[in-house]
Each structure stands twice: as C-alpha cells, then as structure tokens.
Amino acid sequence: MRRSGVLVVSATKAEAVHVPSEFEVLITGIGKVSAAVAVASALADYPRTDKPLVVNIGTAGALYEHHSGLFTPSTVLNHDISGDAIRALGHEVADLLALPDGDGSVLATGDLFVSDAGVRDVLARRADLVDMEGFAVAYASARGGARCRLVKHVSDTADDSALDWPARIDASARELGRWLAAL
Numbered sequence: 001m002r003r004s005g006v007l008v009v010s011a012t013k014a015e016a017v018h019v020p021s022e023f024e025v026l027i028t029g030i031g032k033v034s035a036a037v038a039v040a041s042a043l044a045d046y047p048r049t050d051k052p053l054v055v056n057i058g059t060a061g062a063l064y065e066h067h068s069g070l071f072t073p074s075t076v077l078n079h080d081i082s083g084d085a086i087r088a089l090g091h092e093v094a095d096l097l098a099l100p101d102g103d104g105s106v107l108a109t110g111d112l113f114v115s116d117a118g119v120r121d122v123l124a125r126r127a128d129l130v131d132m133e134g135f136a137v138a139y140a141s142a143r144g145g146a147r148c149r150l151v152k153h154v155s156d157t158a159d160d161s162a163l164d165w166p167a168r169i170d171a172s173a174r175e176l177g178r179w180l181a182a183l
Contacts, residue, residue: 007052007146008180009039011133014169015058018177024052028133031111032078035133036140043144051146055183056137057176058151059169060107061114061158063124070175071129071152074102078135079123080110097138101149109135115162123158130158151179 008023010016011030019025028038035056043051062068076097083095108127114120123130134150141148153172156162 007054009056018173020181032136035136039140054141054146054148056150059155059172060129060131060152061156062154068154071105072103073105073107073150075106076135076138079108107134114158117159120158
C-alpha cells in the first residue's frame with residue numbers, strides 16, 4: 001500500500017533505490033530544469049486542495065570538510081543565477097527560499113557539478129552544502145501549492161572527491177531510506 005500524502009522526489013533511481021515501498025517516488029533526472037518540470041507536472045495531477053508533502057532526497061557535496069551525514073536544510077538558494085544583477089535591472093527574482101522544519105543548514109543549488117575546491121570555497125561563503133535540484137524542487141513545490149522538505153546526505157566534499165560520486169550513491173541512498181522509514 002502506498003503512503004498517501006507524501007511524494008518522494010529524487011534526481012536518480014540510484015539515490016531512491018532504498019526508499020520504503022509505501023512511498024510514491026518521482027525520478028526527475030539531473031539538474032534544475034529537469035527537476036522543476038517533473039515536480040510541476042506531477043503536482044498538476046493532484047487536486048488543488050490535496051497536494052502531497054514533497055520530500056526531495058538526494059546526495060550533496062559538503063562545502064566544509066567537517067560536514068558529513070544527513071541534513072534537512074532550512075534555506076535553499078539558487079547559486080548560479082545573477083539575482084542581484086536582475087534586481088538591479090528592476091526585475092524580481094526568487095533566488096532564496098526558506099523551508100520549515102529544517103536543521104538550520106543552507107543548501108546551494110545550481111546546474112554546475114561542483115568538483116573544484118576553488119568553486120567550493122566560494123560557495124562556502126553562502127552555504128553549507130551544494131546540490132543540483134533542491135532549489136528547483138522547492139520552488140516548483142511552492143508554486144504548485146505543496147509543502148516541501150529537502151533531505152540531503154553528504155556524498156563528497158565538493159572537490160575532486162565528487163568524481164567518485166557514482167561509487168558513493170548507495171551508501172547515501174541507504175541513509176536517505178532510513179530517514180524516510182522513520183517519517
């Protein structure tokens with residue numbers, strides 16, 4: 001039996017392989033555009049007054065060496081959009097979202113796969129973790145009238161260790177599955 005009221009969203013099947021069977025799972029593909037389109041399409045299939053809790057699970061790069069384990073960010077930012085420049089031109093842009101029930105951490109989302117320590121260090125001025133879908137999932141959820149939680153497991157330190165990501169996915173997927181089982 002599927003657990004009603006929760007939609008688990010993951011970029012890849014590998015990250016969702018240990019999701020308990022009672023949850024509905026949406027695999028979006030990698031990147032912000034794929035994630036936003038998939039979540040918006042899925043939410044359109046739900047009645048306007050009965051949207052699920054969207055739980056985005058996945059791996060993340062730690063922007064600080066001491067970060068490890070599981071995080072539920074309180075803030076997510078779109079790190080590769082020129083928000084300040086767009087606002088200076090007189091247009092509003094959403095590039096930062098607050099999330100309820102978070103742990104105080106900040107997640108930076110962008111389409112850049114961060115595997116360079118220099119890029120990591122620049123992002124560390126603004127965030128704790130980096131991924132490629134979280135902001136898009138949270139934004140599409142908000143626009144679609146659904147609550148959203150982000151749950152990220154550190155798979156690497158957003159430097160050349162990120163290139164070993166495929167070998168580390170299963171360990172992260174197991175931790176994400178355990179978190180969902182306790183939900």
